[in-house]
Amino acid sequence: MKSITLGQYYSVDSPIHRLDPRVKIVLAILYIVIVFLSANILSMALLLGSAFLLIALAHIPVKLVMKSVKPIVFIIAFTAIINIFWTSGEGDPLIDIGFAQIYKEGIVNAIFLVIRIFVLIIGSSILLTYTTTPISLTDGIERLLSPLKKIGLPVHDFAMIMTIALRFIPTLMEEADKIMSAQKARGADFTNGSLIQRAKALIPILIPLFSSSIRHALDLATAMECRCYRGGEGRTRMKILKCGTADIVAVVLVVAFGAAVVCLNVFFA
Amino acid sequence: MNSDSYIKIENLSISYEEDDGGRTSVLKNISLNIKKGEYLAVLGHNGSGKSTLAKLLNMILEPDSGKIYIDGKEITDPSMTEEDVFELRKKVGMVFQNPDNQLVATIVEDDVAFGPENLGIEPHEIRKRVDDALSAVGMSEYAKGEPARLSGGQKQRIAIAGILAMKPDCMIFDESTAMLDPLGRRDIMDTIEMLNREHGITIIMITHYMDEAARANRIVVLDDGEILMDGAPTQIFEQHEKLKECGLDVPQCVGLVNLLKERGIIIKGECHTPSACADAIVAALNKG
Structure with missing residues (x-):
């Protein structure tokens, strides 16, 4: 589970990797x-x-x-x-x-x-x-589209949503795995039966996963506020492209x- | 107002609404002074109101009545603006229980930079703060890594670095070790102690682990929304009967020393940690 890589990023050093x-x-x-x-x-x-x-x-x-x-x-x-x-x-x-x-x-x-x-x-x-990397891709998109902020498009917010989504993919995968194991331990069967039966068997995974992702979101929002996040306004960046x-x-x-x-x-x- | 108290809490009360419309009070008329540079543990079992207290200090929750002053400024003032809240959170950082729910970025150093970036600090200064914070928590070698690949304790250290990079005066740890394994817990406890000692940061640690509280300079025991005890660990642990009444137990080694005392074997010195306790027992044996 921990070894999943996001997207196709191939980590080597090359002239193309180094481009902005x-x-x-x-x-x-x-x-x-x-x-x-x-x-x-x-x-x-x-x-x-x-x-x-x-x-x-x-x-x-x-x-x-x-x-x-x-x-x-x-x-x-x-x-x-x-x-x-x-x-x-x-x-x-x-x-x-x-x-x-x-x-x-x-x-x-x-x-x-x-x-x-x-x-x-x-x-x-x-x-x-x-x-x-997905993160620098999002970063690049945000900066390329930043002129659109002037006409009121929430470019920063979209980029932040993307970043957080990317950040939580491994966490949610780990959690889905845990929930699945817990359901299996209670006798759930995900591999046998007709397609409809198997789809139905997924419901007990999706609902807990859904509720836990809402919990994650609430906690994360609090933590972000505590770290003085208040949107893109007045924010600087460590990495300058x-x-x-x-x-x-x-x-x-x-x-x-x-x-x-x-x-x-x-x-x- | 007492000049050397950094946080001053006066007659603080808060309650929440039940489903049936009644109100349950969580904190009842609490008053507390916390000095600058103090290392305070707030101890209590589940539902004692200790986490609520932490959330009040950072304006995540607002009290029903009572006042809180932080660094001389009343944060419970109804005229607090968003800017004031921002200034407050710059000074008082908070580390939560679940490390996964605090990390924002997919790269360690980007996450540590998140707080300073929000403060609008110059990029080269952020770089310096991030590097300093990561080396302070001993995670420099993971700067370019992904948080998803780290252990719970390591993630929590990144979360601490993220707050440290904002250079707060005070850090609140809301059961920050509760989801960690023993090794991770010890790492975090060592980090907290280092922050207090080397960076002079005022620490408020919310916990229900006795052995963690034992490492603080001062312990406040909360029970059912009220302050039951307040004092140095030694003073608190002497009253083990009272602790038991509110569902808490003294650390194992303190319990051992107390048992020995009942049998007439007196062991002197502070025995809050297993190693200190072992030394004290050896000293007593050598003497006897």
Whole structure:
């Protein structure tokens, strides 16, 4: 129970790990845009190359990344098949099986789509979840969105809610485990029976868990007040985020990469 | 007003409403003076009102009647503003029972920084305070770790560091050892003693463990919302019959010394801790 890690964060030291979380969020968005800009075979190749370059730069084992892509293989395959059958092109279909036709454009589209989704997932997870702890991610989001405070959005409060939620995941998991053991000791059976029976067996876990999380919340609120918490106003932060040379270099590289993709699109259309 | 008393409680009463509409009083007309730098244990069994007293000192609860002065300022004044409460909590920190419900952040040092951040202190000063507080409680090596991976006693030390980093004058421990194993309890007791001795922090420790109370300079015994006894541990433990009446027992080693006394073996000196007691018995044996 104690060894659970939140999200996918992979703890090593790499140039990407060291980037400012704000920069990483912006770069991830930029990267996603670039992924959708690419439109021909050359820019696709460049995309794939960039994804593997990112993995290498972040010092994350390729195996691990591939494992995280696995759950979405089905979705990728599904969209690819839909694309193959639903894209109609000029000229004769490659295969005609009566109710469906497969065109060359369909296959090309499907391949492009697969590459795009694949690169999208890898790029955004390398830039964000693998290399940034949930806490600094929340921190980065809070600071990026802080201009929105001016129009009255409770940015700080949302970030605080996120932080506390992250903080309490292990605590609540431990508690769920305890409650489950206690119920098992009283003869509860969570593993046998029909789906409905098993769902019903979960009720005696969920209710105590729910009431105890409310208790946690009340206690925590008191403790936070005792530590002089009164919202984001007048609060300072210990850690100041600073954009260093590495961050500027990263931005320049991604922008250059975007430019390269656009050039490839234009000149090799 | 007595100039050297840091906390002054006058005729304090509080009650809570029962489901049937009646009122049950929790504290009855309590008056108490606590000096700056004192190490006070408030002792009592469940329902004696000791935790309520702690919560009143930090404005978590408000009394029905009576006054509390902290550092010369009346905190029970109805004209207290939110700013005043903020100032009060800056001076009087509180450590609660369940360490899990006090930690806010997912990284130890971020959690310790939470209090100073709320106070609006400069970042480099926060950094210094966090490092100092963590080294004071002996948790520096866990600064970058996750609280979820620490033991109960370690988490409680982080919670203490979180309060210490706010540089309070006084710290209240509301049964802060109740959920810990013996090793964790001893760690926290040592930390509390260190805070009092080395940092000059006034300590108010709410507990129902006799052996913990024995380490304080002064013990106040609460029973049924009233102050039953008030004095140095030695004075309190002499009256073991009276303690028994309100459901408390003297520490084991004090009990042993009392038993020996009944048999005519007199052991001199303070015998509140097992090691001190052992030394005293050895000294008595050598003499006899």
